[in-house]
Amino acid sequence: MKFPVEKLPNIEFKVDEPLSKYTFTKTGGNADVLAFPKTRVELVEIVNTAREDDIDITIIGNASNLIIKDGGIRGIVIILPNFKKIEVHGDKVTAEAGATIIDTTIAAQKASLTGIEFAAGIPGSVGGAVFMNAGAYGGEIKDVFDSAEVLLPNGNIVTLNHDDMEFSYRHSLVQNNDGIVISATFLLESGDKEKIQAEMDRLNELRRSKQPLEYPSCGSVFKRPTGHFTGPLIIKAGLQGHIIGGAQVSMKHAGFIVNINHATATDYMDLIHLIQRTINDKFDIKLQTEVRIIGEDTK
Template sequence: MNFPVDELPNIEFKINEPLSKYTFTKTGGNADVLAFPKTRDELVKIVDTARVNDVHITIIGNASNLIIKDGGIRGIVIILPNFHKITVSDTKVTAEAGATIINTTIAAQKAGLTGIEFAAGIPGSVGGAVFMNAGAYGGEIKDVFESAEVLLPDGHITTINHEQMDFSYRHSIVQDNGGIVISATFALKRGKKEVIQEEMDRLNELRRSKQPLEYPSCGSVFKRPKGHFTGPLIIKAGLQGKIVGGAQVSMKHAGFIVNIKHATATDYMNLIHLIQKTVKEKFDVELHTEVRIIGEDEK
């Protein structure tokens, strides 16, 4: 791998870094190089340097709906925890890509802005939420999204509006064009702070009661198949509680796979494949993963 770290001395890099330290599942192999840019200029320099040296770039957000395979990721991985600024202007909230969606909803509530309460418990970053068109409890990012600043693979920063973002279920254009979300602006409406907080509290309590937040997991594993609900399908297939290695189909919510005992990404993948195979055989329903799966198999 020929990424010249020495040519960018002011940028924080970690070499051969275990990505299990950053994923919500606590699994995943090593990154050849992991970069933590602090500014847009640093981010652009990393992208330009990678392009010149023909080094593959992978961007990861808060790694909450992500499985990184045990073989890790070749090339350079970029993570943006330093991009966390959130600003409010009139009825719009603009958040940098590394800010959490949770903190973005808190900022909106404090400003008396409503519309994004559905995301109050989503653990991802703003960049990841836009990338995936994240959603919960009947709402999706596309419902409040206005525009995003995106760094394209050629090093050019552009603004992408709602129509150009081509949102669909767990999809946006940045999944196709290789862009990196730098920030996003959400268009909200004025509301009463106490009413907004009550709705956020209600949804967070619902999440706590329904989801296995006490264990490491990658969130909801599968997309909802048309005409079905994933959790009940898995239960009817007799797989709730099923364990492969250290990974288990959650006893609290069968749509989640939890790390109960030093699971590997391979354990996760094997359990996912078992669920898909069994549900297809029993009900002729194909389950497609919602969780993003990246990286290489362990050799």
């Protein structure tokens, strides 16, 4: 059943919308319906309408660590670019789910708050970062997380604290309970504004020097296997630079797959599976994907 957009005439919807326009890989099939709620009321209305009609709901956030398959997504897809307010109160920064983590770190720096510098170059949204406990350069969201407002599938909005979220490596509770992060609050410490900026600049320069930011990609593709680093394993397996279709194992960082020539999501998936098979065959190591993979295969 298609989402009944006519029931909610005041909300912005796009029907049969190409999701490749929204993903960092520039790949992905169409959404049956893509929704752009502007307020919490509109978001709750969408969720309640979908629940009443038993329609699947998918949140895609900033789509930076995401692969949407070429068959697209059925049901209703929600994106939250209108949810981007960031506020500072004392030693806490509260950001709505659609705000970027980068903008959140900038707000913290301007308020002389330290602790979240590790995320200064993570391109995802706050909601997505909480959803997957995003991390970089030795820090993770769980290290600075205080609480989050989460919309549950039953339409209720609850506040979940740090212990409620059951954080682990690239995991949080909302991956299991189908909750939608509306906002998150981060608990930071007072610091020196110039030193905070210097650390952010250092990490961003490190990111620029080591990661293939010049190409579309989905970020780090694989979780780090215990006792190993993914990039060196892929290099040792002889797969750096390997191309399938328009997707390539990055020559700059083998843990990334980049879109060098109009790649499809299927190109990405085929390359991911090749890497997993090869690493398992050569080193008896099972690589698990860090990137979130959703949607349907083409028929």
